Amino acid sequence: MRKCRLGKRAMAALFCLPAAALVIVVIAIPSVSSLAMSLFEWDGLSKPAFVGLRNFSDILLRDKEFRIGLVNNLKWTVIFMVVPILLGLVVAFALASIKRMRLVYMTILFIPVVLSRVVVARLWGWVFNPFFGINTLFEKLGWTALCQSWLGNPRIALYSLAFVDNWTWWGFVMVIFLAAIQQIDPAYYEAAVIDGASTAQKFRYITIPLIRPTLNFILLLTAVWSLSAFDFSYIMTQGGPGHATEMMSTWIYKQGILNFRVGYASAMSVLLLAFSLLVILFFSAVRRDA
C-alpha cells in the first residue's frame, strides 16, 4: 500500500515536470539571473565585471529617466485605481439591472479587450493625428480650445496614453464586476426595495460591500500592473516627447535590449520587482486590518 502511494507521488511529480521545466527555464532562471546580474556591469557578450551595488546607487541617485519613469508609473497607478474602476462599476451595475440586451452590450463593451494592443495604439495614434484625427473635427466645429497636440505636448502625452490604455482595459474590469454582482443574492435587493432604498443607496450599501473581495482583487491587480505598464508608452511615444512618458519598464527595455546594458537593466528590474512586492505587502496588510 505504502509503496503504491509513493509510486503515485512520483508519477504526480513526473506529470508536472514538462510544464514546470518550461516555467523554470523561461521565467525562473532568467529572473534569478536578473538578481545576480544586477551586481555586474555586462553588455551581454564580454566577461561581466562585478561592480557591487554601483548599479543601484547610479539608478537611485543619478538616473533622471528612471526617476521620471517611477513618477509616471505612480501617476499611472493613481489614474488606474480610480477611472476604469469607477467606470467599470457603474456600467456593470447598469448591465446587471437591465432586463434585455445584456449580452449585446457586454459583447460590444468587451471588444477592446480582445483587440491587439499594437492595433489599438495605432488606431488612437490616428485619432490624435493633426492632419486627419480628432483635431480636424474640433476645428470644423470651432472648438479650437480642444485642439491639442495630444501626443506631442509633454504635459498632456501621458494622460493621452492613459486614456488609450483605459479604453482597452475597463471592459475587462467591468465584466469581472458584473460576474461578482450577479452572484449577489437578489433577496438583498428585494429587502432594500421594501425598505424604500433608492438605486444609489442599493449600489452603495449592498453592491459595493458584497463585491468588496473582487474590488480588492482588482485594485491589487491594477497596482501591480500599473507599475509595469509598457505597451502604449513604448508603441505610441517611445517614452517621448523627451522622456515625458517614460516608464520604468520602457527604460529597462531600452537600456537592456536596445543599449545592451544588461547589468544596469537587471538592477532596474530588481527595483521594479521590489516595488511590486511592496505594493502586494501593503495590500495584504490593509486587507488584514479590514
Next chain:
Amino acid sequence: MAARSEHRDDVRHQALLHAILIVACLVVLVPLFYLVINSFKDNYEVILSPFALPSAPTMENYRKAWTTGGLAEAMLNTVLVVAVSTIVLAVVSCMMSYGMVFLGVRSTPVWSALLMLAMQVPLHMYIVPLFVMWKRLGLVNNPLGIILLYAAVYVPFSVLFLNSQFASIPKEIMEAAEIDGCSYMGTLTKVIVPISRPALVTLTLINAKWIWNEFTFAMTFLQEPRFQTVTARYLQFSARFVADFAVTGAGAVISVLPIVVLYLLLQRRFIEGMTAGSIKG
C-alpha cells in the same frame, strides 16, 4: 394607481440605464468605425474628409497591406506559432494539472503559490537575461524559440485555470478508471480530457488570443521579417508607413480580424475564460 406610477418609474429607470450603456458602446464602436471607413479610402480622401463614408470604396489598401506589408507571410507564421504553442500548452498544462489535482503532488498549495507568483512576475524582470540566453542558444529569430517562450509564459494561467476545472470532477471517476486497470496516462487521455473538453476549448481560445496579440516578446525575439508574427510585422510596417493611414488602417483590420471573428462567434467562452478565477479574491 400606485402600481402604475411605479411601472412608469421603472420604465424611465430602464431607459436611463440603457442610455448609459449606449453611450459606453459608442465610445467603443466609433473609433473602430473610423478605422474601418478610412481603410476603404485612398490616402488623399483620408486627409480631405476623414470622418465621411468612403466615396468610392476600394480594396486596394487591403491588397497592399496583404502583399507589400507582408501580412500574408506573417499570418502564416502566426497560425503556426499559435497552433503549436496552444497545443503544447494544452498538453503540458493538462499533465501538470492532473498531477496536482488527481495524483496529489507533495505540497500542492506551494505549487499553486509558485504558479501564481510566476504569473505576476513582470516580464521586464526576466526579458533581458532571457534574451541573452536565447541568443546564445540560437533561439532568437527562430519559431521554436518563441513557441517555447509562449508555452512557458502562459503555463501558470493555464494550469491554474485547469486546476479549478479539474477540481469539480469527482475523484471517484479516477478510482473507477484505476480499478478498470487504466494507467495514469490512460485515465488522463481517456477519462479526464473528454470530460473537460469545454474547458480545454475555452483555455485554447484564450491562449490563442493572447499569443496572437502578444507583441513585446514577438518584437524582441523575432526581429527578422520572415519569422515575424502578425503583431510584430504590423508594428514594423505601420511604423514605416505611419502617414499612410489608408494602408496601415487596412493592415490593422486584417491583423485583428481572425481574433475578432472568433470572439464574436464565441464571446461567452472568451469572457468566461479571461475572467476565470478573478471573482474569488
